[in-house]
Amino acid sequence: MKEKALLQLYNRITGCQCPCPGERTGAGLVWDRGYPGSRIVFLGEAPGGEEIKQGLPFVGQAGHNLAGHLGLAGLERRDVFITNTVKCRPTKNNGRANRRPVACEVKHCARWLDEELAILSPRVIVTLGDVALKRLGGSDMRVGNCHGQPFELEKYTVFPMYHPAASIYRRALIEVIENDFKKLGAWLRQKR
Numbered sequence: 250m251k252e253k254a255l256l257q258l259y260n261r262i263t264g265c266q267c268p269c270p271g272e273r274t275g276a277g278l279v280w281d282r283g284y285p286g287s288r289i290v291f292l293g294e295a296p297g298g299e300e301i302k303q304g305l306p307f308v309g310q311a312g313h314n315l316a317g318h319l320g321l322a323g324l325e326r327r328d329v330f331i332t333n334t335v336k337c338r339p340t341k342n343n344g345r346a347n348r349r350p351v352a353c354e355v356k357h358c359a360r361w362l363d364e365e366l367a368i369l370s371p372r373v374i375v376t377l378g379d380v381a382l383k384r385l386g387g388s389d390m391r392v393g394n395c396h397g398q399p400f401e402l403e404k405y406t407v408f409p410m411y412h413p414a415a416s417i418y419r420r421a422l423i424e425v426i427e428n429d430f431k432k433l434g435a436w437l438r439q440k441r
Contacts (some may be wrong), residue, residue, distance in 0.1 A: 251285040254368045267357035275301040276337035286374035287330045294380035295335035299348045306331045314413035322434030335385045378412030397429035
């Protein structure tokens, strides 16, 4: 039932004609083939070039990092559902590079994400980075101030984390991210 509803949603997203700036590709083409019945959703920011090629979220270097971090929490990719805040690839340099989504892209994709979360009905949403955190928690939130500290938001518990790509650019964050994933695993075990 959820699989069919998600597929219908992603098919509708492919026809999205939002008036956002910049060159964007792949709307609705990247979606998790994982476990939509999971009560844990990992929410990233937007698909990158490799994700567009493979049609799956988090398959590049950040995805490799995420897979290792999930193990620290006692999870595997098949235990969770992974999605993105923005449903297309924000690009720069004539499509040669990824860029961070701008506010209007997050705003225009909000309806798609809201519908996706309604279908998935997770208990926990793990936000990966500031884009996802701000989309759910508001523009004043910063992952640097609240990573690893779950909070309640309407019908979800949000567990903020640094984006797995953050440690690629800031090596000093590796230990912080690993500790947060261990904390997530311990917190989830207490909730069961």
